[in-house]
Amino acid sequence: MKNTVFLDTGIIILYQCNHEETLKEIKTKKKNQYNFISSELNYIEFFNHLCREKGKINAQIIMENLRKGDIIDFIHVSENI
Secondary structure, three states: OEEEEEOOHHHHHHHHHHHHHHHHHHHHHHHHEEHHHHHHEHHHHHHHHHHHHHHHHHHHHHHHHHHHHHEEEEOOOOOOO
């Protein structure tokens, strides 16, 4: 998995909040052909965070858009993770 970065929930939160340094780093790495992955567990953790912050319906919309986007691929949990 050359040029692959595993993102933890904290970084996903910063990305979603448009944190300037995080956005800049992700955009730079994306230009350099990096792939970003995270686990389904991080997806669930982020969803839980959003539910508390923005309510369930808003969280569902944000999560659907995140999954449809081309930035982060969420992978199933396995022994490799």
